[in-house]
Amino acid sequence: MVAAMFIAVMVVWPLVAVLVRSLAGVGPADVVRILARSSVRSVVGFTLLQATLSAAVTVVLGLPIAHLLARFRFRGKAVLRAAVIVPFVLPTVVVAAAIDAVFDLFGLRPATSTGSDVSLLAILYAHTFFNLAVVARLVGGYWAGLDHRQVEAARVLGAGRLDAWRSITLRQLRPAIIGAALVVFLFSFTSFGVIRILGGLRTATIETEIYRYAIARGEFDTAAVLAGLQILVVVVLSVLSSRFQRRFGVTSSRVPTTSPVRGPLRGYLAGVVVLVAAIQGFPVALLVAGSLTADGRFSLVHYRALVDRVDLLPTSSLEALGNSLLFALGAALVALVVGVSASIAVTSGGRIGRLLEALTFVPLGVSAVTLGFGYLVGFAAFDLRQSIWLVPLAHAVVGLPFVVAAMVPTIRSIGPRVREAAGALGASPTVVWRTIDWPIARRAAFTGAGFAAAVSLGEFGATSFLARGEASFTAPLAIFRLLSTPGAALRGQALALSVVVGLLVAALAAVLERRRSQGVTLL
């Protein structure tokens, strides 16, 4: 019930409030008229196309990484695991410039192009860059818990490696893949900075159109109709994904094993590392190089500048980083508590469970503009909008789907007979959950909470609506602000701060990775 109340207050109410306010005086005929515009239809088409392709490409490229992290022991595994997560928190405005530079190597300039092919390619690259970690970790975590013996039995019986993989492992993985694909799809569906910067000038998605109508044009009715359309798409997809997850769900006894990388597998390992380096390494390298250069020479001046406040910012970059960390911990904690509660409700079925499952993903699929305005309008009467705690709460709302996406397939994979047996032996539902479900789902819960922390560290859109002066000035806000004024020192500081945010997440992942033997994996 914690989850139901949280979602009602933090998701449903603000969205209802802002839509009702924006649609005042708009009749059904007007809605139809807006949706029938040819520009709206082509925008919806492109939005769905790029999000579907982004999810597909990210899943295909993320699976080998998930496989390696889930099934094998090798030196540098912790580094790979930590490295994969870094891009997830890097600010779009910084990364987009780096990705534009990558394309420039091939003579293409997506950021200033008016052609659609290059733009689509750049958008897919950027979305894969940011979201590879989602597939690697959400699917990898599930994969690690699967019973490997079935595959081995099949191999013993003469099945080829690929056959065994296709007919058993891929089949078993389907619920996790669907969950991760849904998350990546929704991220791409509402991606703003990537579309605006790399999409070139003619490219528009529902998300960028909402911003255009609500901000540049002040046509709130059109913006609200598009926002309603976004919500509809999310709910439909959540319901579909949940149906598929349940249909494909397989129960599995859980015998996590890893094996060392030997023989021909070395080539596979090298291939995956090259893949990660190729997709994620180059933009990151450009970013690091930029942060270490002043006047064409190597210099640490930008890093030292993080300590001092420049007049443009309400705090020093380092203080902003401190705020970000605090918010990230708060957001992760709230997302964990609410996410666990939501996952219990979802997996125990019933109407409320199904409703919750559909609504949990809404924050990932609605525009930050809609949600941000929703809080301002919806909480006007309570003055909650003045609280700096609105920022971590909003981050928790966006982080929540990760906890649910990680936990629900895991809990569903637990055989009902185990629970029934425990129940028959007189264990109360609470005891069953504590002794059977939680020990297995715990890792998934922490993986999700780790993502909630990462989401919070990198979040810009909603934060810029809700931040209040210096106490809630976060690192992404600082980076954005530094890049809004001329001056080499400011640009350098923005790059340095981005690198530090990335390092922090990598360090967080690495430190927590060491605790894996105790059953806790955060990232």
Add this chain to the structure above:
Amino acid sequence: MKKSSKRAAFPSATSALVVVLLFLIAACGGGDGETSDEVDRAATETTRTTDTAEPTDETETTEPDGETPEAVEPGATVRLLTHDSFSVSDGLFDNFTLDTGIDVEVVNAGDAGELVSRAILTAGQPEADVLFGVDNTFLQRALDADIFTAYESSGLADVPDELELDPENRVTPIDYGDVCLNYWKDAFADGGPASLADLTRPEYASTFVTMDPEASSPGFAFLLATIATYGEDGWQDYWRQLADGGVTVTSGWSDAYYGEFVAGGGDKAIVTSYATSPVAEMIFATSDIDEPPTGVVADSCFRQIEFAGVLAGTENPEAAGALIDFMLSETFQADIPLNMFVFPANSTVEPPPSFVEWAAEVDEPLILGPAEIEERRSEWTEEWAEIVLR
């Protein structure tokens, strides 16, 4: 037993994180002995020049921010809703609090467009008492939505008439600045472009980067500059020539200035920016330079005036009015230039020496009426897109 060890994982992970952070702080702050003198000088130079006009002996890092001076009893609070570019020197509002007993709380609200949109959406139940940062390109929309109540500040006596755009005083001018073409001096042996018309020469058009007027405020201001210069029926031809010449367009100012312009490592030598950008280039340089690397085309400048207004529905109209008076006072006005890189509206306040020396002097800025801008905005930007983004 087992359970508690798992619970312990969280705090120890947190403390590990804190250790990492402390290490980073130490690494960033304490590297003096090992780095070259030149870099150190650059760093101190940056810190020194960014401290504003008031000379202080102490470093500013330990100063407590935003606390009420002890002499004043905690009284009313006035809230100021403004855009993200709003910035003042540490403790500036303490002067106001000392005089009036009123605390100031600043609420940042995204860019100027977001600011106006959220004020309109929350009209009647305002988030704050005063809004600052609506400019002449958005003014009419704000006025049409009735988000302000009239307030006539005594400080208006010192403000030039041409900055006062609302005869009913629903908004009060606080500062002004100009959006102008900037160019990278080293890229032009012949001194660079001198007028808007020069840009139609292919060798200039092909090295010019500007922003999508619908997505970017300076991009829109530059479009308005061309409309003000060439007239309602002439600007289209001008832009056709720019498009034929190969003008580059980005969606935002940062992408243009740091992505395409020479300043960020790009290869474009002319960019849409501000009359004061060369000042920022000097102050936020990474090394000692004698003059800004960029120049300004003075006849290309569109004037942006920023206003403050008392939000309708406020519960403290008097405190709100007092804050607007303070924003026109010498204390606040003198603080504006180096924090926000715009000029004070109060004509009795002199801009700082760096502005006098390095900012472009714009004697005859281009301007269009707020009502005309609001009425034609969509039409103009759509027509622009047809011409330039075909």
